[in-house]
Amino acid sequence: EVQLVQSGAEVKKPGDSLKISCKGSGYSFDNQWIAWVRQMPGKGLEWMGNIFPGDSDIKYSPSFQGQVTISADKSISTAFLQWSSLKASDTAIYYCAKGSTYEGGVLALWGRGTLVIVSS
Amino acid sequence: EIMMTQSPATLSVSPGERATLSCRASQSVSHNLAWYQQKPGQAPRLLIYGASTRATGIPARFSGSGSGTEFTLTISSLQSEDFAVYYCQHYNSWPPLTFGGGTKVEI
Numbered sequence: 684e685v686q687l688v689q690s691g692a693e694v695k696k697p698g699d700s701l702k703i704s705c706k707g708s709g710y711s712f713d714n715q716w717i718a719w720v721r722q723m724p725g726k727g728l729e730w731m732g733n734i735f736p737g738d739s740d741i742k743y744s745p746s747f748q749g750q751v752t753i754s755a756d757k758s759i760s761t762a763f764l765q766w767s768s769l770k771a772s773d774t775a776i777y778y779c780a781k782g783s784t785y786e787g788g789v790l791a792l793w794g795r796g797t798l799v800i801v802s803s
Numbered sequence: 804e805i806m807m808t809q810s811p812a813t814l815s816v817s818p819g820e821r822a823t824l825s826c827r828a829s830q831s832v833s834h835n836l837a838w839y840q841q842k843p844g845q846a847p848r849l850l851i852y853g854a855s856t857r858a859t860g861i862p863a864r865f866s867g868s869g870s871g872t873e874f875t876l877t878i879s880s881l882q883s884e885d886f887a888v889y890y891c892q893h894y895n896s897w898p899p900l901t902f903g904g905g906t907k908v909e910i
Contacts, residue, residue, distance in 0.1 A: 720847075
């Protein structure tokens with residue numbers, strides 16, 4: 684079964700660092716794009732960026748460039764999203780999603796999401 | 804950056820009725836348009852890609868049409884499990900990928 688398993692919910696304080704994960708299984712992790720998508724409370728979907736694990740090619744949204752770091756470790760079939768200094772406005776659900784086999788921009792399979800709460 | 808605009812924001816429909824959702828791109832995205840469904844408390848799910856191709860396992864009551872800047876998602880006969888928020892997203896010459904603001908289909 685093809686699936687993406689995301690790490691669990693996090694509660695952090697402003698200024699903390701954080702790294703969340705997304706582990707793929709049941710498919711060739713190296714060869715398909717992984718996207719990260721933010722959903723703030725009660726709001727819509729925002730694309731943050733994509734990574735191609737095979738060569739670590741990364742595409743960032745201009746809105747998130749410099750605010751987060753996307754990475755992947757293909758040896759453990761896992762993609763990561765990290766922050767060096769969280770803000771309250773980073774409170775959201777973060778989804779990873781796998782690009783389709785033929786088109787990386789089609790988000791064919793989604794993880795269940797990681798809830799990140801940033802509060803003092 | 805290509806902007807995606809969905810209308811209406813909320814659509815009130817009775818079970819068994821037809822629902823028509825619209826998505827407009829600020830410039831042509833050809834057929835590079837996907838639709839997603841998100842139910843409360845769940846992750847989004849891919850419904851349609853290539854503007855009109857149903858994803859695996861998606862019922863035939865869901866259909867997509869359009870090209871260029873104007874797109875439509877039609878649900879031919881709404882079932883109780885179809886009440887959700889629907890998002891369009893373009894993937895033409897990405898990055899970036901851009902989502903519309905969503906249409907909530909409610910009873």
